Amino acid sequence: MAFRNCGFAVFTLLSILILSYSQVFAGRELVGGRIKPSSSPFSSALEILQKQIGYTFKNIGLLRRAMTHSSFSEENNKALSILGSSVIDTSVSLHSLAKDIDMSPKELNRLIAEISKVETSCAGDGMQLGLQKVVRVSPKTNSSMPSVVCGAFRAIFGAIAIDTGKSDDAETVFWSVHGGKVGKALSM
Numbered sequence: 071m072a073f074r075n076c077g078f079a080v081f082t083l084l085s086i087l088i089l090s091y092s093q094v095f096a097g098r099e100l101v102g103g104r105i106k107p108s109s110s111p112f113s114s115a116l117e118i119l120q121k122q123i124g125y126t127f128k129n130i131g132l133l134r135r136a137m138t139h140s141s142f143s144e145e146n147n148k149a150l151s152i153l154g155s156s157v158i159d160t161s162v163s164l165h166s167l168a169k170d171i172d173m174s175p176k177e178l179n180r181l182i183a184e185i186s187k188v189e190t191s192c193a194g195d196g197m198q199l200g201l202q203k204v205v206r207v208s209p210k211t212n213s214s215m216p217s218v219v220c221g222a223f224r225a226i227f228g229a230i231a232i233d234t235g236k237s238d239d240a241e242t243v244f245w246s247v248h249g250g251k252v253g254k255a256l257s258m
């Protein structure tokens with residue numbers, strides 16, 4: 071009787087050991103599965119994009135989301151794009167007023183409106199970064215459409231703001247990516 075119980079105890083112990091070992095192993099496989107996508111073309115494109123904008127994400131998932139159009143997935147860049155748009159407006163206002171505190175409100179509004187234009191400014195900046203080749207869209211969606219490129223471009227700055235928990239770095243990165251073109255418009 072005692073021997074039987076002992077045998078059962080050993081069997082139970084072995085089962086638990088095997089089970090926990092297999093879970094650890096499964097865990098490793100899961101981690102390996104997560105590492106794999108970093109060698110995909112999309113992940114490589116995100117690496118290049120980070121170098122282009124001069125900002126490295128702590129959470130690369132935010133840039134993945136910024137480069138995902140709503141036609142592709144429910145996890146998309148729509149909300150990040152709204153935040154990014156506001157970051158861009160702030161960056162333009164800050165630089166313009168720092169340069170000329172006497173600037174008229176009309177002129178400031180004109181500069182903000184100009185930077186927000188989808189067709190020219192926003193999509194142009196996005197195209198220059200080659201976002202139309204990076205952003206993930208559904209097969210039926212043309213990723214070169216200004217609305218798509220623009221949304222992805224704005225979302226970059228929303229993503230940086232979330233990554234850092236403040237908008238300072240996002241504003242700085244926007245200003246360097248945009249190349250101070252607003253200042254030039256100002257002197258015209």
Ligand SMILES: *[C@@H]1O[C@H](CO)[C@@H](O)[C@H](O)[C@H]1NC(C)=O
Nearest residue numbers: 202211212213214215216217
């Ligand atoms: C995609 O959109 C761009 C910009 O609007 C346009 O020039 C291009 O012809 C479109 N491509 C297709 C395949 O519709």
